[in-house]
Amino acid sequence: MYSEIVMDHFTNPRNTGVIEDADGVGEVGNPVCGDMMTFYIKVKDNVLEDVKFNTFGCVAAIAVSSIVSEMAKGKTLEEAKRISKKGVAEALGGLPKNKLHCSNLGAEALSLAIKNYEDRKAGKVKDSDSPKEHAEESVACSCCDAVNPSEAKFCMQCGGKL
Amino acid sequence: MKRVYLDHAAATPVRKEVLEAMLPYFSKIYANPSSVYDLGTNVKRVLEEQREKVAELIGAGKNEIIFTSSGAEANNIAVKGAALANRKKGKHVIVSAIEHHSVLNSARFLERFHGFEVTFLPVDKYGLASVETLERFLTDETVLVSIMHGNNEIGTIQQISELATSCKERGIAFHTDAVATVGSIPVDVKELNVDLLSLSGPALGAPKGTGALYFKKKLRFVPLIHGGIQENGRRGGTENVPGIVGLGKAAELAISELSSKPLYLQGLRERLVSGILEKIPHVVYTGHPEKRLPGHASFCFEAIEGEALLFMLSRDGIYASTGSACASKALKTSPVLVAIGVAPEIAQGSVVFTLSHENNTEEINHVLEKLPVAVEKLRSFSPVWRKKMAA
Numbered sequence: 001m002y003s004e005i006v007m008d009h010f011t012n013p014r015n016t017g018v019i020e021d022a023d024g025v026g027e028v029g030n031p032v033c034g035d036m037m038t039f040y041i042k043v044k045d046n047v048l049e050d051v052k053f054n055t056f057g058c059v060a061a062i063a064v065s066s067i068v069s070e071m072a073k074g075k076t077l078e079e080a081k082r083i084s085k086k087g088v089a090e091a092l093g094g095l096p097k098n099k100l101h102c103s104n105l106g107a108e109a110l111s112l113a114i115k116n117y118e119d120r121k122a123g124k125v126k127d128s129d130s131p132k133e134h135a136e137e138s139v140a141c142s143c144c145d146a147v148n149p150s151e152a153k154f155c156m157q158c159g160g161k162l
Numbered sequence: 163m164k165r166v167y168l169d170h171a172a173a174t175p176v177r178k179e180v181l182e183a184m185l186p187y188f189s190k191i192y193a194n195p196s197s198v199y200d201l202g203t204n205v206k207r208v209l210e211e212q213r214e215k216v217a218e219l220i221g222a223g224k225n226e227i228i229f230t231s232s233g234a235e236a237n238n239i240a241v242k243g244a245a246l247a248n249r250k251k252g253k254h255v256i257v258s259a260i261e262h263h264s265v266l267n268s269a270r271f272l273e274r275f276h277g278f279e280v281t282f283l284p285v286d287k288y289g290l291a292s293v294e295t296l297e298r299f300l301t302d303e304t305v306l307v308s309i310m311h312g313n314n315e316i317g318t319i320q321q322i323s324e325l326a327t328s329c330k331e332r333g334i335a336f337h338t339d340a341v342a343t344v345g346s347i348p349v350d351v352k353e354l355n356v357d358l359l360s361l362s363g364p365a366l367g368a369p370k371g372t373g374a375l376y377f378k379k380k381l382r383f384v385p386l387i388h389g390g391i392q393e394n395g396r397r398g399g400t401e402n403v404p405g406i407v408g409l410g411k412a413a414e415l416a417i418s419e420l421s422s423k424p425l426y427l428q429g430l431r432e433r434l435v436s437g438i439l440e441k442i443p444h445v446v447y448t449g450h451p452e453k454r455l456p457g458h459a460s461f462c463f464e465a466i467e468g469e470a471l472l473f474m475l476s477r478d479g480i481y482a483s484t485g486s487a488c489a490s491k492a493l494k495t496s497p498v499l500v501a502i503g504v505a506p507e508i509a510q511g512s513v514v515f516t517l518s519h520e521n522n523t524e525e526i527n528h529v530l531e532k533l534p535v536a537v538e539k540l541r542s543f544s545p546v547w548r549k550k551m552a553a
Contacts, residue, residue, distance in 0.1 A: 002473075010473060011477065016542070016543035017543065018548070027545070030507075031465075031506075031510060031546045032506040034467060036545050036546060037545070054544060054548055055543060055545065056465065056466065056467060056544045056545055056546040056547075057470065058467050058469040058486070059469055059473045061467070061470075062470055062543075138494070144270075144274045144275075146270065147494070158275065
């Protein structure tokens with residue numbers, strides 16, 4: 001189900017923890033929908049000197065957080081902002097289709113942390129951004145409205161093509 | 163590494179005796195039971211012997227059993243078949259909110275394509291359905307009620323006889339999905355007072371692809387698989403002879419073990435449950451504490467996610483199951499946990515252990531050693547845990 005790289009990052013997640021005096025904090029998701037990530041960054045001379053995270057979620061969510069922290073550390077803010085969900089999924093050797101949204105969350109949490117840093121610097125300190133709910137990866141059948149997993153090709157209820 | 167398999171609700175090994183009984187029926191004794199010559203009639207006789215064994219296991223008559231390809235198929239035939247056969251009498255069915263998908267989606271199929279009205283019967287915080295609630299939803303149009311005997315996710319065992327009797331008094335057919343209970347505790351269709359009952363082979367140590375449906379004599383139901391007069395015209399298609407022989411053997415073994423097995427499983431389970439509740443803080447034990455399947459222990463570990471915990475455990479050779487949204491392909495919170503009122507964020511940490519007679523104390527101790535470490539590790543970087551501890 002998961003690649004070796006995913007399992008490695010899940011088993012030995014890099015950079016877990018909290019930076020108490022972080023320069024920026026970004027949080028996405030919520031426990032109700034199953035994933036929640038908080039990223040903490042320390043910035044020096046426009047470079048991400050330290051990145052740490054806390055994550056509640058599945059194997060993919062934890063592995064994504066870990067690799068995003070690794071990819072971001074040592075990068076300039078501009079470089080870090082270019083970390084995309086596609087890049088994250090690729091670096092992990094791929095993710096199952098219904099877990100791809102996790103890679104999005106990782107990149108999003110990091111960019112929110114950077115934005116939080118920039119906002120603080122610009123003097124417009126805001127409370128941390130309210131967590132955004134992510135879209136559910138499921139398909140409604142056009143024939144009978146049943147909700148099916150995104151991987152299903154035919155409706156599990158009426159057999160209609162999805 | 164030692165393997166501790168505690169996911170017997172998902173799959174079981176085919177028992178040695180079962181496999182041995184089946185082997186001749188693949189390439190030595192292969193005739194079609196419907197063939198009129200001796201090779202065929204001999205197989206037909208063997209088939210009927212198996213039917214008697216399965217009937218005996220649940221206190222049924224031998225003409226009240228049909229063989230199916232799974233518990234899910236038996237549920238489909240029961241719900242769709244019995245409802246459709248009575249459609250002229252009324253078009254209302256009731257299924258409990260914690261049924262298996264094969265019952266839930268069969269009911270939704272009736273709703274969508276046959277104009278039935280479906281009531282999803284609420285249950286209490288333990289997953290128990292009550293006669294009072296059921297009776298509030300019964301109408302003159304109700305033709306079928308389906309409530310599962312033992313729940314696969316939370317282990318709760320329903321008071322089926324009370325619920326069924328209430329329906330029988332009104333002439334309403336009653337079905338129970340007994341996939342989790344048959345072979346695990348004594349099940350008797352007369353005591354339960356049901357009209358239809360589904361069971362599954364793998365739950366007994368028979369191979370995947372086997373199951374059976376009990377239907378009370380003379381009960382009408384529309385077949386799902388139309389074909390020849392196999393199973394007295396109740397289910398077309400040449401019978402899965404090796405599988406049925408396996409199911410018969412498994413039923414025979416289950417009958418001989420039913421006096422000792424539940425107590426053994428319950429002892430192991432209690433060891434597991436009390437150990438977990440003692441060693442790990444902030445855990446919810448889901449389902450009914452006493453009225454539950456003897457080998458079933460289900461929990462929600464707060465502030466962590468079930469799939470992640472399963473993978474941590476599998477690295478220690480421990481195999482279990484989860485009802486977390488992340489692990490479901492549709493990324494939906496388990497409807498069973500929602501129905502018993504578990505908060506969605508807590509439901510994410512669901513883990514289910516299902517034991518068999520092949521498990522032992524040493525294995526449970528292994529779980530009690532590894533599980534707290536895995537939970538602690540995941541909590542060490544969980545923002546939900548951090549907030550919980552700060553509060």
